[in-house]
Amino acid sequence: MKQFKDMEIRELLYPNEYICDCGKTHRSTVKDIVIGKNVFPDLLETVKGYGVKSIMVFADRNTYEAAGKELLGKLENEGFTLNTYIYPQEQVTADSFSVGQAALHFAKDSDMVLGIGTGTINDVCKIMSSISGKPYVLYATGASMDGFASDTSSMVVDGLKFSVPSKAPDAIYSDVKVLAASPKRLTRAGIGDVLAKLVSLSEWRISNIVNGEYFCRNIHDLIMKSLDACRKNAEKYVSGDEDAMKEILEALILPGVAMAYAGVTRPASGMEHYFSHLWEMRALEFGYKEYMHGEQVGVGTLLALRVYDRLKGMKAPDRESAIEKRKTFSKEDWKKEIRAFLGNSAEEVIRTEERENRYDYDTYLKRLDSIILHWDEIMEIINSMPSEREIRGIMERIGAMTEPSEMGIQKEVVKDTFRYTKDVRNKYICSSLLFDIGLLDEVADELF
Ligand SMILES: [Zn+2]
Ligand SMILES: [Zn+2]
Numbered sequence: 166m167k168q169f170k171d172m173e174i175r176e177l178l179y180p181n182e183y184i185c186d187c188g189k190t191h192r193s194t195v196k197d198i199v200i201g202k203n204v205f206p207d208l209l210e211t212v213k214g215y216g217v218k219s220i221m222v223f224a225d226r227n228t229y230e231a232a233g234k235e236l237l238g239k240l241e242n243e244g245f246t247l248n249t250y251i252y253p254q255e256q257v258t259a260d261s262f263s264v265g266q267a268a269l270h271f272a273k274d275s276d277m278v279l280g281i282g283t284g285t286i287n288d289v290c291k292i293m294s295s296i297s298g299k300p301y302v303l304y305a306t307g308a309s310m311d312g313f314a315s316d317t318s319s320m321v322v323d324g325l326k327f328s329v330p331s332k333a334p335d336a337i338y339s340d341v342k343v344l345a346a347s348p349k350r351l352t353r354a355g356i357g358d359v360l361a362k363l364v365s366l367s368e369w370r371i372s373n374i375v376n377g378e379y380f381c382r383n384i385h386d387l388i389m390k391s392l393d394a395c396r397k398n399a400e401k402y403v404s405g406d407e408d409a410m411k412e413i414l415e416a417l418i419l420p421g422v423a424m425a426y427a428g429v430t431r432p433a434s435g436m437e438h439y440f441s442h443l444w445e446m447r448a449l450e451f452g453y454k455e456y457m458h459g460e461q462v463g464v465g466t467l468l469a470l471r472v473y474d475r476l477k478g479m480k481a482p483d484r485e486s487a488i489e490k491r492k493t494f495s496k497e498d499w500k501k502e503i504r505a506f507l508g509n510s511a512e513e514v515i516r517t518e519e520r521e522n523r524y525d526y527d528t529y530l531k532r533l534d535s536i537i538l539h540w541d542e543i544m545e546i547i548n549s550m551p552s553e554r555e556i557r558g559i560m561e562r563i564g565a566m567t568e569p570s571e572m573g574i575q576k577e578v579v580k581d582t583f584r585y586t587k588d589v590r591n592k593y594i595c596s597s598l599l600f601d602i603g604l605l606d607e608v609a610d611e612l613f
Contacts, residue, residue: 317329345406
């Protein structure tokens, strides 16, 4: 079988499917993706293929001006009836309110949903398509995050952030001219979300070694390829070079395809994302200012790499002292502390722990023995990771945020955030490993 990393993006899509060495048959529900200079003919062919007459269009004021007006003019010329809702607010946030607005303006006689925008518009449209059962085409206007092709929507519901099951777009089109003219802040954030994969891919491998968690080398290599390109070309992405814009948008679409292939979010997120999730939870709970997903994740990536730098070349952990340290852990204290840190959002985290029982002593011992047994393999992965310094250099050159303080996050909060990253989801990450070998608090005090 040809490797995924050697395929064009279209080859990875529906109806193609691949029986893989990892034991899974990989398939995506996305049917077409075209990023280029003149994508309208491809978009039109797809829309005509659905046999639709009337299209429900969602955009915000910026994306309508930047791309929507022109695209809708062309569709109108082709004789389609357009029901267009342009969000009136300056900033559309992915929450129940904006989904409510979309629902109230949804024209029932529409045969298709067309979203013009990036993260939030896409998240809302995925839900509208999923609820209405109508096909959904995304016209992407910026390269800001990697949720384009995933089948979930990141949403604030009743004051808490959830990954809501929705549906991936049936097709994605994007004009490189529109991308090149999009705000640089979006592209910088997108680069942060790509660089994050340095951490997530390594942690996927580490968990495979420690816990025997499912892993696919082929998917890993696919994402690694766009990651390598990003390390080389990040400056070109922010310069607005059209070919470079195609490359970064592809790098942000592929993780969605990879997650569908793998059936888990491992190829796209690890500890670096959990820094961001925790900051988001705190922003919602305590009313702090929110920053873009990719900005937070970019800073989280640097923090995570700092931890990995610290672990490089380390000798195998001492079993007895790890167990001694583990015995000082109290779940009741943990609950108290996480409630103080997260407020109401802590309840969801505590419920998850109660369901999964991750702090169970016997499974802990099993993991510790597995870590000690496989220490050299784990070290091989960690030693091969790029340094914080290298990635910080890239982020500085593109003018991205590099410090939590730029987002108003205090030093003490960073330390606690790091310690709680292991609790956000049931995913084995760097902080989980450090907890298991009894070094979490020590490393937290030393580095943050
Ligand atoms: Zn596979
Ligand atoms: Zn992300």
